[in-house]
Amino acid sequence: MHWINWAIVAVYLAVVVFDGLRRTRGTTNIEGYFLANRSLPWWAVGLSVMATQLSAVTLIGTTGQGATDGLRFVQFYFGLPIAMVILGVTIVPFLHGAKVYTAYEFLEKRFDAKTRSLTSFLFLLSRGMSCGTIIAAPSVVLSAIFGWDITWCVALIGIPTVIYTVLGGVQAVTWADVKQMFVIVGALVAIVVVLIMRMPVPLDNALEIAGATGRLRVFDFSFNLSETYTFWSGILGGTFLMLSYFGTDQSQVQRYLAAKSVDQARSSLLMSAYWKIPLQALILLIGVLVFLFYTFTPAPMLFNPQHSAQVQQKEPATFAALEARYSAAITQRGAAAREASTDIDNGADAATKSALLAFRSADSSVNVVRKDALAAAGRVTGEASKDVNYIIPRFVLDHLPLGFAGVFLAAVLAAAMSSIAAELNSLSTASVVDFYQRWFRKEGTDAHFLFVSKAATAMWGVFACVVAVYAANLGSLIEVVNRFGSFFYGSILGVFILAMIPRTRAFGAFVGLLSGMGAVAAVSFGVPTLSFLWHNVIGAVVVVVVGSVLSVGDRKLPTA
Template sequence: MHWINWVVVVVYLVVVVGDSLRRTRGTKNLEGFFLAGRRLPWWAVGLSVMATQLSAITLIGTTGQGSISGLRFVQFYFGLPVAMVLLGVTLVPFLHGAKVYTAYEYLERRFDAKTRSLTSLLFLLSRGMSAGTIIAAPSVVLSAVFGWDLVYCVLLMGIPTVLYTAIGGVEAVAWADVKQMAVVLGSLVAIIVLLAIKLPVPLDEAFRIAGSTGRMRVFDFSFSLTETYTFWSGIIGGTFLMLSYFGTDQSQVQRYLAARTVEEARTSLLMSAYWKIPLQAMILIIGVLVFLFFTFNRAPMLYNPRHDAALREKAPAQYAELESRYTVALSAREQAAREAARVKGAGPLAAFAEQNARVDSVRTEALAAVTTVTGENSRDVNFIVPRLVLEHLPLGFAGLFLAAVIGAAMSAIAAELNSLATASTVDFYRRWYKPEGTDAEYLKAGRAATVLWGVFACGVAVKAATLGSLIEVVNRFGSFFYGSILGVFLLAMIKRSNALGAFVGLIAGMSAVAAVSFGAPQVSFLWHNVIGAVVVLAVGLALSFVGGGSGSRA
């Protein structure tokens, strides 16, 4: 990479990290370190919430997903506005008014200590794995750029982020998020403009061509438990997922607990309700534009350079045969695309779709060959956008994009690690080991927990990078736990529910999700959230009514 790009990366990171640490105050006490003294303004909280979601996974995984499958992924977020409104009138005032450090601390007041501890433990497992996936995203970029081993790239991202998080606390993380949002949005707009300029056909014609492959299709109203991205899985399963993520996941709850008032906490969440779907649609549009760019320009047969080199070296005859067919298919597809742009009608579009299917068929064979040769998952969706940025965009822009990816990852990872440290310290260390400790002792424990979870996340990152689309991976990890955790919080708002019902219901919910995940893997992960929540509610309420009386201690 050109030295100018490196200058952009270094300057950007120094400004963001330096200014965020400069703003840090009050980190010598527990509330200052974990909740920024509960004094963050609503707009900073709102941008921080959005920045935590708009991580490197979004820049890499979601754009790659858009290039492969188009706009239908946006249906995943259809439940978000519904979830935000419901949370604004339910869990937000409950938790903010309770003046707790973690969401699970409230569950002990409502039920008992074992329910709190089990729920917090499930959060730690799910968020620890998700943090690893977030580290994997920029590591994939660095691996593709420099040909470094993935493990070294993971450590390069993980070590400085752990140190930054341990020093700065949640306030430094939040202000880094604010600046990060501005840079990421600027980068996304610039990519759209550059890709539109580089296309040899008008934008409306280009989107018409992409539409012939189904990439411009947003809505799928079919009802299927095995299909992930449909209107119904998004509006039902997505609502349950978003309710659990924003309402019970400490990485998000910790944001609005740091807001000054309940009203400001509500307003910060509504920012996501208003802007997340348009923003996600814009990111997917970039993916479609990337597909169109590679339609009119030479597209790699394998986007992962390491896999390309491995197949070329270990199976040269097979590689040469695939490359030959791929070159012919690419040429035919480009000609069909230009004809479809020149001649209106269904015929040229159908011809393009046919040629595109031939290109995809050869790529599928190549990816299968890579799996055979390397023994690794061959899906290279996470390398599509990095290859575009590093090989086809103007000088300096690659540095800006890489800075945005690294900065977004560090910001999101910092948020994850800070929330993991908070739950570990407050729900376990302070609750069970040292209830009468000093703030200095708790801060020391929090920083140690940050380091330990950082090590865990780095281990997960090495595996997560080989599991396919990172945006799917992180949501699969979360969906295994989220629905059951949400069910416990829903029980907490029902007066007749008691501690026995909550604890046994949580175990039953996790057991049901595990049975579906491993026994019926064809059921889409979005429905795991619904299954977990419904089972927890059903079992919890049944036991509560059989036991008689309310278990409320709030």
């Protein structure tokens, strides 16, 4: 990569770390460190909420998914607006009005200490692992693209993030997120412009060609419980997932607890409700445009350069045969695409339909060869051979003009750092408030608790980097951890629902939480074909039902 691209990345990292140092001034207590003295404007909180969701996995993985699978992934977010409206009139006023530092602190006020501690522990467990995988995802890609050792890639992403998060707290995290959102969106728009300008056929023709492969299909109304991305799984399962994530996950709750008022906290959530789906659709559309670009411009057979090199080295005959098949297949696909575009321009409906069918057949042939190549890569390397995460980085490095690659890499780092920083800050908050202050040292000076908070942030940062190095060698762990989050989300949401139901009791909430987790475990291992989105529904329903029934029984018990 050209030195100008690296200069752009270096300047970006320097600005973020310097801003974190600058914002340490005036932070002398944990309310300032964790909640910015509850003084942040709604628009900054809203952008921070959105930035924490835009991890590097989104920029790298979701664009790759758009290239291979199209737009239907956007259905995953259909429940988001519903969830934001519900949260705005339920949990947000409860938590903001309670003047708590963590969402789980509220559970002790409503139920008891053991329910609070168990829920907070589950958050720390799942979110600590998640933070490591967020670092690992872009690190793996950087390692493969540039040939660097994975440890150095983890350090490049993790160390600057830990520094400005430790020093600046939520104040630095939030305002860094604001800058990072502009960097991310700017990079995405720049890539779209370049892709459109590089398209050798009119854009409407290209999109019609992509539509022939099903990549522009957004809605899937089939009610298939084993299919993750459908309208119903997005509306039902997605609503429960978003309710839990934005309403009970400390990494999100901490953002709107830092807002000036309940109304501003609501406004920050509604910003995500309005803008998240269009932004996600834009990211997926970039993937579709990259697919179209590679339809007219020869694409690598294997986008992971390390896997490609190893297959060529260890099985040269196999690689040569695959390359010959692939070259013929992509040549045929490109010719079919150009013929289809010509027929579209001529307005020949019958000819266009025939040409699009021919293109779809040629595209299927390309996919068959790539599937065989990926199988060979998996056999040779002994690693997961899906290369969806390498599609957009290869396009950026191989085809974007000078400087654009630096902007995109800065955007990837911005996306990773915003998510990591939010999670580190929330992990530190839960550790100090829910455990250190609650069980070990209730009284102390502001200076002492501020020191402990920064130490906890650094500790979780080191933990996440260690997990990232380990996770980088286990290709499937990212998917496993994502499912692991849904394993707990529904049950945790159920406890907060119980907290808003009058006359529910602590015993019912605690046992309900354990029951919800048990039910999800039984379904997860007993019915592996069930999409993980439905785990959130099952966990929440079981917790609420069991907790409500036991609370009724508890009220009937005689008091001493």
